[in-house]
Amino acid sequence: MKNWKVEVFYKTNVPDTIGHGIVEDISDLGIHGVESVRTAAVYWIEGDLDSQTVDRIGSELLADPITQNYTFDNVNDYKSDWTVEVQFKPGVTDAVGDSTVKGIKDLGISGVNVVRTGQKFWLHGNLNSEIIQTIAQRLLMNDVIQTYTYQAPQQL
DSSP, X not given: OEEEEEEEEEOTTSOOHHHHHHHHHHHHTTOOOEEEEEXXXXXXXXXXXXXXHHHHHIIIIXXXXXXXXXXXXXXXXXXXXXXXXXXXXXXXXXXXHHHHHHHHHHTTOOOEXXXXXXXXXXXXXXXXXXXXXXXXXXXXXXXXXXXXXXXXXXXX
């Protein structure tokens, strides 16, 4: 049994319209200094799978090959950016996760127990942990059903 983390994100030549909208929403909050936001859908897949099978799930089910890339375990981190991950609290129904399990089974793949979903955001700009927490709590998540974690940029 292994837990896999798959991130699906837009290719660099494809505009991240969700990220652009978040930048505008952050500005509407009166917070300045955020230059860009990139987004990803995150899938935590629990099951008895090998890396080739996870790669197949990413390519055939989770990512649109024209506009998106995906990575697993080898996570796509922009080291110079703040990262925020949002996921459902335990016990909250994850309809997308449930339908992903069905989609995996429809591919003829067995051994998947649970899929949980969430979002990942990379925020670039002049930020600190207090601003990141404000953005996460006011824009990126719903405190009733979701939780979040964040990480500061790594020193290069």
